[in-house]
Amino acid sequence: MGTHLITGAGSGIGTAVAERLAERGDELWLVARDAGRAKQLADxxxxxxxxxxxxxxxxxxxxxxxxxxxxxxxxxxxHIAGVVELGRIGELTPKAWNATLAANLVSPAELTRLFLPQLRVAQGHVVFVNSGAGLRASAEWGAYAASKHGLKALADSLRWEEGGNGVRVTSVHPGRTATPMQVKVHQQEGKEYDPAAWMAPESVATTILMALDLPRDAEVTDLSVRPSG
Known part of the structure; x- marks a missing residue:
């Protein structure tokens, strides 16, 4: 039985991953933004x-x-939690930039720093759920893409630094997935949302568990998964 600390377990991909790990009897530690949310997750x-x-x-x-x-x-x-705020570079304010970078990049870096001792003890695995935007940027995705490009750099540096301690590091880059975040994106884009057009969170969860369950003699460094069709 493994022990896993998860951000973003309250919805979308995070919920799907937590469900899969709970079903097989693993121990879950779930990060919540406040006490009310923590109670919801515990229930x-x-x-x-x-x-x-x-x-x-x-x-x-x-x-x-x-x-x-x-x-x-x-x-x-x-690291599965994340936020998104679309906008053109000429219109995004420092508040939008700081909020995006704090949640998507700086907090994952800080949580990783805080829990590295526990990961070293277990020769554990750090998984950063990134995005296709972490590999390429499009118009109006500047802040989000910058945070995700930074997240990939964080993962790459961590892999070099902690490989000698037996810590594995994986970046997962999902395409568009049917999550509450995707609903918000469609609202910001002014488009109609059809969840059937995108990947299910459970499909992304399967790829994450594949990376976690890989034998110790191998490591998935970067993994991209896209909607089919």
């Missing part, structure tokens, strides 16, 4: 543990984690 995943930490304020994560019981070992740290 949704009986037997799981919750940690309260707001990814919008990465400079407070160290303090928040120091006030709570945390796992003493981790087989994986799964």
């Amino acid at each position: 949704r995943f009986p037997g799981s543990r919750t940690l309260v930490g707001d990814l919008s304020t990465p400079d407070r994560l160290s303090w928040a984690m120091s006030k709570q019981q945390v796992p003493d070992r981790l087989d994986s740290l799964l």
Whole structure:
């Protein structure tokens, strides 16, 4: 049985991954932005543990984690939470940039720093759920793509730094997936949303578990998955 710390377990891909891990009896530690959300996650995943930490304020994560019981070992740290705010570069404000970078890049970096000792103990696995936007940027996706390009750089550097400690690092780059984030994107794009047109979160979860379950003599470094058809 593995021990996993997950951000973003409240919806979309994060929920699908947490469900799969819970079904096979693994131990879950779920990060929630506040106490109310933590209770919802605990009710949704009986037997799981919750940690309260707001990814919008990465400079407070160290303090928040120091006030709570945390796992003493981790087989994986799964960075799945994220935010998106579309807009042209000439219109995006520092507030939009800072909010996007805080949640999508700085908080994953900080949580990784905080939990590296537990990952080293278990020779664990850090998974960054990135995006196709982490490989290429399009008009009006500048802030989001910048955060995801940075997330890939974070993963690549971490892999070089921690490989000698037995820590594996994987970036997963999903295409458009039928999640609440996708609903927001379509609203910002002014387009009608049809979830059947995109990948199910469960499909992305399958790719993540494949990377986690790979034998110890191999490592998936980068994995892209796209809607078929």
